[in-house]
Amino acid sequence: MATKERPFVEIDGVSMQYGGVEGTLALRDATLNVARGEFVVVVGPSGCGKSTLMKLVSGLWPSSAGSVIVGGQEVDRPLSVVGMAFQNPTLLPWRNILSNVMLPLEVVEPHRRRLRRERAAYEDKAHRLLAMVGLAGFEKRFPYQLSGGMQQRASLCRALVHDPELLMLDEPFGALDIFTREDLWAQLQEVCLTLKPTVILVTHDLREAVFLADRVLVMSSRPGRILAERTVPFDRPRSLDDTYKQDFQDLVHELRDHINAARKGGEIADAA
Amino acid sequence: MPPDQGSPTPRRGSDPAPRPGDDSAPRRGEANARRVEALAAAARRRRRLQTLLPWIIIAATFLLWEVLVRGLQIDAFILPAPSAIAASMIQWWEPLLSNAWQTLMTTLVGFGLAIVFGLALGVAIGSSTLLYHGLYPLLIGFNSVPKVAVVPILVIWFGIGTVPAIITAFLISFFPIVVNVATGIATVEPELRDVLRALGARPVDIIRKVGLPRAMPYFFASLKIAITVAFVGSILAETVGSNSGIGQLMLSASSRFDVPLVFAGLMVTAVMGVVMYAVAVAIEERTTGWATRGQAEQNVTSLPGG
Numbered sequence: 001m002a003t004k005e006r007p008f009v010e011i012d013g014v015s016m017q018y019g020g021v022e023g024t025l026a027l028r029d030a031t032l033n034v035a036r037g038e039f040v041v042v043v044g045p046s047g048c049g050k051s052t053l054m055k056l057v058s059g060l061w062p063s064s065a066g067s068v069i070v071g072g073q074e075v076d077r078p079l080s081v082v083g084m085a086f087q088n089p090t091l092l093p094w095r096n097i098l099s100n101v102m103l104p105l106e107v108v109e110p111h112r113r114r115l116r117r118e119r120a121a122y123e124d125k126a127h128r129l130l131a132m133v134g135l136a137g138f139e140k141r142f143p144y145q146l147s148g149g150m151q152q153r154a155s156l157c158r159a160l161v162h163d164p165e166l167l168m169l170d171e172p173f174g175a176l177d178i179f180t181r182e183d184l185w186a187q188l189q190e191v192c193l194t195l196k197p198t199v200i201l202v203t204h205d206l207r208e209a210v211f212l213a214d215r216v217l218v219m220s221s222r223p224g225r226i227l228a229e230r231t232v233p234f235d236r237p238r239s240l241d242d243t244y245k246q247d248f249q250d251l252v253h254e255l256r257d258h259i260n261a262a263r264k265g266g267e268i269a270d271a272a
Numbered sequence: 273m274p275p276d277q278g279s280p281t282p283r284r285g286s287d288p289a290p291r292p293g294d295d296s297a298p299r300r301g302e303a304n305a306r307r308v309e310a311l312a313a314a315a316r317r318r319r320r321l322q323t324l325l326p327w328i329i330i331a332a333t334f335l336l337w338e339v340l341v342r343g344l345q346i347d348a349f350i351l352p353a354p355s356a357i358a359a360s361m362i363q364w365w366e367p368l369l370s371n372a373w374q375t376l377m378t379t380l381v382g383f384g385l386a387i388v389f390g391l392a393l394g395v396a397i398g399s400s401t402l403l404y405h406g407l408y409p410l411l412i413g414f415n416s417v418p419k420v421a422v423v424p425i426l427v428i429w430f431g432i433g434t435v436p437a438i439i440t441a442f443l444i445s446f447f448p449i450v451v452n453v454a455t456g457i458a459t460v461e462p463e464l465r466d467v468l469r470a471l472g473a474r475p476v477d478i479i480r481k482v483g484l485p486r487a488m489p490y491f492f493a494s495l496k497i498a499i500t501v502a503f504v505g506s507i508l509a510e511t512v513g514s515n516s517g518i519g520q521l522m523l524s525a526s527s528r529f530d531v532p533l534v535f536a537g538l539m540v541t542a543v544m545g546v547v548m549y550a551v552a553v554a555i556e557e558r559t560t561g562w563a564t565r566g567q568a569e570q571n572v573t574s575l576p577g578g
Binding site: 079086095 | 461466469470472473481482486488560563
């Protein structure tokens with residue numbers, strides 16, 4: 001690829017093997033680049049190493065081979081320019097929603113240093129983020145008083161509050177019902193159009209992938225490799241109605257075929 | 273629980289089939305309102321009973337005790353009646369109060385030391401597998417030593433007095449705190465830890481923001497155990513080697529065969545234990561309400577027999 005600018009995220013030949021030399025190979029030779037401000041969605045059958053990829057890029061785990069570079073910096077430990085949301089909301093049950101959202105500010109520099117002096121401004125920002133996802137008025141509630149969808153929205157706000165340059169979303173809507181999920185797609189799109197972060201999202205929902213992505217990557221089943229890549233041409237903002245249009249459906253079906261092929265390939269490989 | 277409990281339209285076998293166009297709907301609404309009101313009243317009665325019940329049971333126990341002692345004409349030397357104990361309390365209120373104060377202070381100092389060191393060691397052991405495996409056998413061995421056997425050694429080291437009692441209270445209440453805090457920190461969900469790790473948090477941050485708050489319910493649970501055993505420790509040491517405190521008072525009373533006074537000492541100790549336990553519970557409820565929210569809600573909404 002001949003790009004004018006250096007990609008923001010460069011994943012080069014990354015592999016991950018669990019449990020020593022004899023262990024499971026979860027990810028094999030994954031290579032992908034993400035440009036600054038791009039929204040990339042990784043799809044694949046379950047157990048294909050999507051989450052492993054996320055853990056490696058976020059620096060939570062060290063890779064067995066290859067290199068991950070984010071913003072020109074080799075990832076050998078977690079980077080604070082990353083905001084991350086997981087499949088579960090993982091809110092701290094002893095903190096109210098506002099203070100859960102503010103958590104990254106207590107950890108990440110330079111906010112950590114400024115937090116005491118500029119508390120009001122930061123709280124303002126958290127309030128604005130919460131309002132953006134429809135959680136205004138719930139700041140003082142505790143996580144257990146909110147539904148799963150609301151908790152997930154709060155966790156999204158937490159991932160965004162320290163202005164991360166890279167947003168890593170690991171199946172963030174996977175545990176939600178379809179209506180809530182669709183709501184959150186629209187809200188995430190809106191948030192991304194406003195804040196313009198670089199996003200890597202992992203999912204197994206193909207409609208979700210096509211709705212949100214600039215580019216969709218299809219991974220094979222274990223050991224995961226990147227099989228196919230598809231740019232999503234539709235204009236933004238996309239509406240939920242768009243997801244029922246013919247060209248949208250066609251793209252979903254095309255991805256579906258890739259996934260089916262990947263799963264069959266996996267079964268053959270397993271049998272061999 | 274019957275399956276249709278709380279359903280908005282209770283069906284009764286004796287009800288005639290509703291005729292079309294009659295006013296059964298409003299009447300049914302009224303019946304529902306009455307039903308809700310009745311349930312609420314039942315819940316209120318249940319709550320009142322819950323607060324009164326401990327007092328009723330205590331009073332009944334003393335009453336039964338009194339009746340038995342008088343009816344069977346048990347000698348006060350064997351088992352004094354509550355009235356005799358109360359009389360002894362009034363007669364000896366001054367030494368009882370001053371010695372109880374001494375015991376309370378001794379216990380609280382020992383308990384406070386146990387909190388400080390228990391928290392510190394619990395955090396250290398809970399957050400490091402290496403320390404956990406390294407120190408645990410020693411701790412268990414230490415805890416298995418009967419404290420009554422340690423007191424004479426402490427008396428040899430520090431002399432008769434308050435210090436051995438403080439140390440015994442500390443030794444006996446230290447272990448439950450360490451174990452609970454360590455468990456609370458060691459069982460932090462990896463997902464919660466990852467939330468902070470992904471932000472590049474230092475290990476100290478992770479302990480402060482996740483480990484410690486997560487361990488608080490465990491910590492308070494251990495305080496409830498620790499405060500009661502701390503009394504055991506201080507009174508034990510006072511009986512073996514001290515010249516003040518409730519333990520010493522009971523010892524000297526029993527050597528004078530003043531059994532009612534011994535029992536008076538026991539009563540005072542029990543009251544102190546209950547009060548300190550209640551303080552621990554109150555602090556626990558204020559600080560770790562998030563961990564017991566389910567129970568609190570259940571208390572409000574549970575139905576009789578539910």
